[in-house]
Amino acid sequence: MAQPEAKALPGGAGRLCVLVVDDSRMQRRILTAQLTQAGYFVREAASGEEALTICRAAPPDIVLSDWLMPGLSGLEFCRIFRGMERQSYGYFVLLTSRPEKTDVALGLQAGADDFLQKPVNGAELRARLAAGARVLQMERELKEKNRMLAAALAEMRGLYDTIGRDLDEARNLQQSLIRERFRSFGSAQVSLMLHPSGHVGGDLVGFFPINARRVGLYGIDVSGHGITSALLASRISGYLSGAAPEQNIALVQTDLGFYDARDPAELATAMNRLILEEIHTESYFTMIYADVDLVSGRVALVQAGHPAPVVLRSDGGVEFPGQGGLPIGLFDAAEWGTVNLRLCPGDRLLLGSDGITEAEGAGGALASEGLGEMMRSCAGLRGQAFLDALYWQIEERSSGHLADDISAVLFEFDGAKRNAD
Template sequence: MAEHDRDEGEAPKAPARVIGDVLIVDDSAGHLRLMASILKRWGYRVHEAGSGDQALEVLGRETIDLVLSDWVMPGMSGLELCERARALCVDRYVYFILLTSKTERADVAAGLEAGADDFLSKPVSAEELHARIFAGERLIASQRALEDRNGQLAEMLDTLQSLYDAIARDLVEARRLQQSLVPAGLKRYDGAEVALHLRPSGHVGGDLVGSFAIREGQLAVYSIDVSGHGIASALMTARLASYFSGGSRNRNIALERTDTDSIRMRPPEQVAAELNQLINDDLETELYFTMAFAVCDLKTGGLKLVQAGHPHPMILRGDGRIERVGRGGLPVGLIDGASYEVVEERLMPGDRLVLYSDGFVEQEDPGGAMLEEEGMAGLIRDSGAMGPEPALDRLIEGLARHAGRAEFDDDVSCAILDYRGRDPGAPEAS
């Protein structure tokens, strides 16, 4: 049968039907009955309204998929009904066809602005009505498929948000745990004071600072910066902290037992070499770290230091001079079998040793210029008259002024050792 010969009562061969309920709005009872008869034979559930107000009542209580509304009606026009229907049915898309004899471009534009999807000229042709309903089927099917995908995406986002919230809670706890690796407050030893500061750029970071002493009057202070950022680097710092914990050889890689069964510090270059071998042999990781590790003899002020790829430590002398210490060196864990060179200095009472991570010297100002060592030396000199703890605060304040903000691009850590000179008659430090 040719398309133009199809009987008006034959149902349209639409794709999988998504339009179920159709609302016909017309002040002409005869036209209502005619349109309802055709649509019912096509299998649609038909609702009728003789005015715009009645149509809004139906839209408020029924799930309508398609509205066929006359444009010109007493009271509320089809155009106004379309606008109010769009405002009412915000939770679902209703396909809206205006039935009209209006053909002027301005009228069509007004209908589109009101939210109409399509227009049918009166008297309505069944063939054209078929085609317009098919178009509505396609649009609503696409709209609902999009809504389904959006719903699935929303569920996925909710799941991801839940996971993110759980991870965020874990990271907050991890930050607290990492901060606990660096004791707060001033650490007093017999002949020296040490203050430590650690500030990750994110929840957790890869910096570590610390100090410990043994009875033989030796004090170790160190600064470590693990490559990368985030959780993997933080786990590495926790592992490294365990290597420097406790006062026994079994728990601290920097300690060794003497022939007289006492405990002493290992030379810093041996500490770096053993850590390097340990990471290359035992730890399956691509991470490495830079380190400055110093041992101070609290009796004499003698200082032995190894610089393994870390920024140059600085000594602020009692007279205000800044001395840059170290010769560079290879990072730890980067090259198997690497060796490290020790540097020897002597601290006098009133001298200050500062170890710091590259988060200081590589911090950029708003114009992109890094602080660099010269700027770091200026910050150290500016805080020289203060005790170790307020000096750390002053360093961070100075870095924030340089950066132009309180948050920094990288992890920032620092260890300050103030050498006071040991009382020869004082008991040995523990």
């Protein structure tokens, strides 16, 4: 006689173990014979207490338990079974000769999955256990998928942590591009502010000496956010370096070997040509550049798509000089004009990014006029304290939700530079 094929999960897992629990030895034998013939591995228990001992030692896949038994009833056994810790789900079938709806409800509340009415029909028994096997297979497949998902999440978390550390280092490197955030020139001083909206950003601010009596100030905002913008901003910083004047395209060397500065509009044109012809990027950037005379207070500046500069006069008046202009890196034939103005003792010049003027609040974007009012409110402060107070107001107005980088150059003019050559 051929041996019955071992009953396994539909997915091909190992042979299923069924625990038959009944105080009737005859009933256990009948069920065991039917299940063995169907290919299941079967264990028997004569009481709920004995069944619990077996479940603790070797948890079965499926339990067939009589409802009415002396001592621990099938219903009580089911409740305890559901509370036991196990690595996989156990399918529980109650055997009852009481098919009333209230009994079914009690069984479901206790944790039973299915019911079979005594006397048990062999075909129905196999069909019910086949349904249970499908449930167990789905549970095991779900557990495996969860395991794989947990492993993938752990790997992603590791990658994210690595990227996070790299971005933190990139942020530190980007901040290090600003070697000086403050410098005093005697009767004038420059202060810088840079707050990326993410780990790294596309804003850049800085200054460099042109000669003994002039200084160049600049603000740059590369389109987009993140690593690409930060890389382009870093590269542009090399073209406006104060440490290497021979590489600074804002400077030109005279026949006598001294350095002088290009006209601001000419610098914008040269920078535009450099971006289009040599860097070959789809990104573009806005720029504001000012050539400031530390003795006379004269300022020549170009505004290439950047927000208008703000002049806060010593008497509290606010001006917005500038001509707008196209961003750099968009059109080969773009042209810019130079704007001239003069600072008097006590005046301040702010070159801010659009992260400031476009900062959203309850009344909409801050805009240049709102920035001017904020600068008035900070007039009692100087240098970095002035910029910190300005940033605090912008952040508070936006409820901490700043969507863009915040950067600015503050130039404060107190009078002619002493001992100027």
